Structures are given as structure tokens and as C-alpha cells.
Amino acid sequence: MTTLFISDLHLDPQRPHIVDLYTELLAGEARRANALYILGDLFESWIGDDDDAALAARVAEATRALRDSGVPVWFMHGNRDFLLGADYAARAGMTVLADPSVIELGGERVLLMHGDTLCTDDVEYLKFRALVRDPRWQAQFLAKPLAERRAFAAQARGESRKHTSAAKPEIMDVNQEAVAAAMRAHGVHKLIHGHTHRPATHHFDLDGRLAERVVLGDWYEQDSVVRIDQAPPR
Numbered sequence: 372m373t374t375l376f377i378s379d380l381h382l383d384p385q386r387p388h389i390v391d392l393y394t395e396l397l398a399g400e401a402r403r404a405n406a407l408y409i410l411g412d413l414f415e416s417w418i419g420d421d422d423d424a425a426l427a428a429r430v431a432e433a434t435r436a437l438r439d440s441g442v443p444v445w446f447m448h449g450n451r452d453f454l455l456g457a458d459y460a461a462r463a464g465m466t467v468l469a470d471p472s473v474i475e476l477g478g479e480r481v482l483l484m485h486g487d488t489l490c491t492d493d494v495e496y497l498k499f500r501a502l503v504r505d506p507r508w509q510a511q512f513l514a515k516p517l518a519e520r521r522a523f524a525a526q527a528r529g530e531s532r533k534h535t536s537a538a539k540p541e542i543m544d545v546n547q548e549a550v551a552a553a554m555r556a557h558g559v560h561k562l563i564h565g566h567t568h569r570p571a572t573h574h575f576d577l578d579g580r581l582a583e584r585v586v587l588g589d590w591y592e593q594d595s596v597v598r599i600d601q602a603p604p605r
């Protein structure tokens with residue numbers, strides 16, 4: 372059986388082709404999978420579960436159909452859709468997974484993260500993250516009218532683009548010490564994450580044992596799926 376991992380789809384009404392690729396995955400290959408893991412940034416932005424945009428409804432319906440066909444769908448928040456709540460997750464048939472989480476895959480413990488917390492060199496971003504992950508900030512934000520929240524999200528996206536193009540490329544990648552610390556803390560030698568949009572499989576030594584870090588790719592121009600096969604139990 373195959374377990375599928377995706378992240379950083381950044382679904383947005385501006386890129387309808389990418390939404391089609393996602394619904395094709397859900398209706399096709401994912402139906403034969405063991406489970407689907409969405410490791411954050413499914414949406415380009417999320418302003419609250421009460422958003423009446425057509426995209427949210429379409430994605431919920433298509434994702435729900437996969438769950439209803441018997442395939443578990445796990446969702447971890449990213450830095451764009453961290454406000455996605457229990458209501459929407461239920462509508463979409465997704466079970467919310469904490470960041471970080473450890474799962475067992477083919478007898479091996481695997482650490483799953485979105486990946487933004489591994490980018491410890493990006494001090495400015497981590498300050499912003501601490502603010503918007505504060506439950507009081509979130510409650511205040513969600514109490515604002517939809518139009519005001521939409522304007523804030525558009526502004527935050529602009530700021531994020533400016534920051535991404537101005538910051539040194541190495542600052543926007545994971546910090547290897549942070550990777551090692553997270554893996555050590557969870558007693559794993561395999562990590563899967565997204566966020567950096569630098570798809571690759573990295574091998575390195577972790578305390579005398581070979582460790583692996585799998586980075587998922589973004590969906591800005593094409594789809595990107597990591598498939599992990601497990602032998603059926605004998």
C-alpha cells in the first residue's frame with residue numbers, strides 16, 4: 372500500500388488549473404492509497420471557516436469524497452492556512468494533525484512537520500509566527516468582518532512576497548541544527564516536511580546513524596506528490 376504526502380498546494384482562485392490537479396489526485400490515485408497526508412499550506416490563505424468563497428466549498432467537497440471512499444485524510448496547518456478550524460476540517464473530512472507529529476510507516480517512526488519552525492535563521496518570520504499563533508490574536512482576528520480579514524490577508528501575502536525576495540536564500544531554508552534537534556527530540560531518523568519549496572531527499576549522519584529528510588514540493592506550476600510504499604503484512 373502507498374501513503375501519499377503533499378504540501379504547499381497554495382490553492383487559490385487565481386490558479387484554477389492547480390485546483391483541478393488536486394481534485395484529480397483526490398478522485399484518482401488517492402482512492403487506492405493507504406492515507407493522504409497534507410502537510411500544510413493547502414490554501415494560499417485562510418481567513419476563517421466562515422469564508423463563503425467558492426474555492427473552500429469545492430475543496431471541502433472533493434476532499435470529503437476521498438474520506439467517504441474510505442481513505443483517511445490528515446491535515447497539518449501551514450503558515451498560510453493556520454486559521455483553518457475544526458468546522459472546516461470536519462466539512463472536508465480531514466483529521467487535524469498537530470505540528471509536529473510522529474506516525475508509524477512500515478514499522479518506522481516518521482516525524483511530520485510543516486517545516487516553517489525549522490527555518491530558525493529567519494528571525495523576522497518567527498516573530499510574526501509567534502504573534503499570529505497566539506490564541507488571543509486569532510480570536511480578535513476571527514471576530515473582524517470578512518472584508519477586513521480579506522484585506523489583511525492580501526496585505527500579509529504582499530509582505531511575505533517582499534520578505535521572501537529580500538531575504539538571503541539560505542535564511543529561507545531549514546537550519547540543520549534545528550532539523551537534528553527536532554529529530555533527536557522525537558527519536559526518529561526520518562523526517563518529512565514541506566514549506567521551503569525545495570523538493571529533495573537529504574541523507575546525513577544523525578548521532579552515528581543514517582538519517583533522511585524528505586522535502587515536499589510546491590504546486591505553484593505543477594503537482595508534486597511523495598509516495599511511500601509499504602510492503603503488505605505477511
Ligand code: MN
Nearest residue numbers: 412449450566
Ligand atoms: Mn509554508
